[in-house]
Amino acid sequence: MANIHFSEEGKHAETPLKKANYKSFVIWIGIVVVLGVGLFIWAPWSSGLYNKYEISKQMSVTERGESAGVLNKAAExxxxxxxxxxxxxxxxxxxxxxxxxxxxxxxxxxxxxxxQEHEARTVLKKLYEGESAFKYDAAYYVALSYIKQDNKKEALIWLSKIPQGTPNYQKAKELSGKL
Structure with missing residues (x-):
């Protein structure tokens, strides 16, 4: 046993077994680093911010008249x-x-x-500039459209336009913190 681990002079000798363990250790460290970097770049926990923070899950139509049937079909x-x-x-x-x-x-x-985020923002910005009840919902969705395109800077600008006391203020504040 001593001949395997020590040389003739009593010094610690490097055996093929120790070289193999060291190489295995380096390989495992490399794999862990590559996986870590891959997860950081892929970031599956942040790719769903749009889906997590969207607000209009269901469309409800209260229109009357000729377009009611068409809009009901669209809502369906x-x-x-x-x-x-x-x-x-x-x-x-x-x-x-x-x-x-x-x-x-x-x-x-x-x-x-x-x-079609760019086209959507054109429509939403008109809503935001008007006096609609959807004004701040529009600002929120402009921000979400930028998040969907991974443009955090513009998203933060639009989230900051949502004033305190509006229905989406808390979500906007929370989302800003995550960006």
Whole structure:
């Protein structure tokens, strides 16, 4: 046993077994570092900020008249998660009535869901600049559209436009802290 671990002069000798253990240790450290860096870059816990903080899960329509049936169909599709079909219906309606804040709001969300964030922001900014009940919801969704595109700087600017006392203020504050 002593011959394996010590040389003839009584000094500690480096055996093939010790070299193998050292190499294994270095390989394992390398794997851990690569996995750590990979998780940091991928960051699955932060990629869902848009989904975690979105507010309009369901579309409800209170319209009356000719467009009520069309909007009910759009709401049905929206609530079923078919945002592409809902966007097509809402786009036609929006083109004929761009002043309708409810339609503008939900139409812009379908645009975001269909990765048309720039177009959605155009609609949302008009809502924000007006006197609609959706004014600060629009600002919140502009911020979320930037988050979806990983533009934290612009998202923070829009989150800061949501004043205290509004329904989305707490979410905006919490989301700002996470960015």
């Amino acid at each position: 599709l929206y609530n079923a998660g078919d945002y592409t079909a809902a966007r097509k219906i809402m786009q036609r309606e929006y083109m004929s009535n761009p002043q309708d804040p409810l339609l503008s709001y939900y139409f812009s969300i379908t645009l975001i869901k269909n990765s």
